[in-house]
Amino acid sequence: MKVGIIGGTGKMGHLFAGVFERAGHEVRVCGRTTVVTCQELAQECDLVMVSVPIRDTVEVIRRIAPLLSPGQVLCDLTSLKVGPVTAMLESAASVIGFHPMFGPGVPSLRGQTIVATPVRCTTETLHAILSIFECEGAGITISTPEEHDRVMALVQGLTHSVTLLVADTMRRLAMTPEETAPFMSPVYQIEMGLVGRLLSQEPDLYGDILRLNPFVPPILAAYAQSLAELREIVDAGDAGAFSTLFERNAAHFGSYCTRAAAETDFLIRAMVDR
Amino acid sequence: MKVGIIGGTGKMGHLFAGVFERAGHEVRVCGRTTVVTCQELAQECDLVMVSVPIRDTVEVIRRIAPLLSPGQVLCDLTSLKVGPVTAMLESAASVIGFHPMFGPGVPSLRGQTIVATPVRCTTETLHAILSIFECEGAGITISTPEEHDRVMALVQGLTHSVTLLVADTMRRLAMTPEETAPFMSPVYQIEMGLVGRLLSQEPDLYGDILRLNPFVPPILAAYAQSLAELREIVDAGDAGAFSTLFERNAAHFGSYCTRAAAETDFLIRAMVDR
Structure with a gap:
């Protein structure tokens, strides 16, 4: 598969370029300073991944959407999904929104979560892409953009x-x-x-x-x-009103509180022992 | 030294009873369910430590203050210092307020902080008591009640x-x-x-x-x-106003931000690797 990462010169794009390369795919990147343009990537790649700042994402998608055909996959990596996915659906391509729940500084995808919002995509295509992330140890959460x-x-x-x-x-x-x-x-x-x-x-x-x-x-x-x-x-x-407020929330959180106490005990010990 | 812990049947009092005992001191405790009363402890102990809930502390101090003499030391363990210390100063005893910055569930005092507010106390007396905590690995912060x-x-x-x-x-x-x-x-x-x-x-x-x-x-x-x-x-x-707000605070926090990023990187890794 030929993968094009728009914004692949940035940190997050670079991280995902490595992921696709290690899975044996050919990766091309473009960015503000590259000779190759996002339009070129859109025309020649099987999977086009938009990895630019949130505020620029919809604009970049709109620029390339008319160039894509049904055989291609279009996806993004932003922290919002409704806006970018809606824009991506204006193309003819398969569309999956991604949101990696981590920064580009992570040593690997191991133990990290990626949220996927597949909105127009066959099961096979979705599975093929997700398994690339899962192979590197990421956990996948499937959701809707909303x-x-x-x-x-x-x-x-x-x-x-x-x-x-x-x-x-x-x-x-x-x-x-x-x-x-x-x-x-x-x-x-x-x-x-x-x-x-x-x-x-x-x-x-x-x-x-x-x-x-x-x-x-x-x-x-x-x-x-x-x-x-x-x-x-x-x-x-008001001591009574404070207790009521506190206990109402303890009840809402339920058994999670005990688990949280144990988890944070571990963290606090790690902090003190450091 | 004879140490009396009022509220020594509670978790925090029990923790400090152990600390004094390991340092070779005789410890007596009293609580709501003991035969021995706080008045008896106040009359017979060299050091009296009040370890009861905050809301009861000043009342308990007032009950024992008239019984204490200049040769004794009176201290408390609450999360507030102005109120309890003011009440303790009504006695004739030496007065130090303490605030252990940890809960009674810690495995030991190692790596933990105790804030001390000595308000009427010789250097020798203060040093003698603090060294008991320091021997168990606690760090001491000296402060005023205010x-x-x-x-x-x-x-x-x-x-x-x-x-x-x-x-x-x-x-x-x-x-x-x-x-x-x-x-x-x-x-x-x-x-x-x-x-x-x-x-x-x-x-x-x-x-x-x-x-x-x-x-x-x-x-x-x-x-x-x-x-x-x-x-x-x-x-x-307003993107510009947000950046201003953010950067104003980043400037206020200064070089702490870089250190904090490294410290929390460590915690996050510990969490993921768990």
Whole structure:
């Protein structure tokens, strides 16, 4: 199979170029600085993978969609699926949206998750592509574009927001991680590490995930409601209302809590033993 | 030295009873179910350690304070320091507030932090007690009660709140961790683990930390301001404003971000390799 990766000069595209090459496929890449164009790749490759920033994805897809024929496969790698998949369906090709749930810095696909949203594709074609990822140890989650975007608004949208907001609050209060370091519990050390980790990365990816996923604003609205309720309880010093809030959530999380305690015990020990 | 632990029948008191015993001291404990009373311990012990829930601490201290003499040492183990230390100063004893930055489930004090707020105490007395904890591998942070409570409003107050609010938002949206599990990134898996971990514990400790620390409400107010600003940016789809917000915080966190990325890389690998 001849694989063309548009944006294959970027980190994520490069990672997937390696995956296809190790599976024995011929890989061609193009990017902003290459002589070969995305139109050329679209015309000559069996599988065309779009690996460009979210905000450019739909535009790039629109540029190549008219060139594709039913015998080809078109896919993307962004953190959103409804928009890119809708654009890809304007082509005549088979269409699968992918979302690798990891950054390009992973040592391999082993233990990593890739979400696949096949929307127009034979079982054989889907299986052939997924088995390339599975051979390298990735786990596959099959979903619809809508379900993907709805869950991602929580998995990425809410948790990125919360992480960023902790940093923003510390900045407002002029408190630094260095100042709090002597007072760290292992849990706080992990949490502060995740804040610093997010801030060490590119703003645009995070901004695009928040701005372009239509399920994010209602989740942030629900979060604001939760915050308002907690602030009321804290300001009133209402011990009973706090217990009710806490236990309602413990009940919603159910048996997951015990498993989570064991999993994080492991992490905390790894952190302390490091 | 004769050590008396009030609340020594509880988990944290039991942990510290072991620490003092291994250091060769005689330990007596009392609790709600013991024949020996806190007054008896206060009269006969060289060091009296109050290890009861936060909400009961000041009351227990007031009960024993009049019985103590200048040759004795009085200390507590709560997550707040201004209130308990002020109450302890009403006695004639030497006074040190302690806050172990860990739960009673730790295998040992090795690698753990204990914050000490010595407010009326000779260097010799302080050193003698701290060396018992240091011998077991604990790290000591010396602070004032005010500084401790101000930093804890962030280290515990804000981060516990945020963790609880993620759960509360999921409950509002009827989303479960199980439903999101197939879509987990390693970072989300860690974050969700910390949510479940918190919910697996006793509500009262968390409620008391939030309700009884006067520095918590202004921190939650600052957090609400940050959230309002982020929601405005997301609702407006303003990519430039998001980048500004992100980069302002990356600048505030400075070189910590790079260190945090390396530290969390280690954790993520430990999680994936598990």
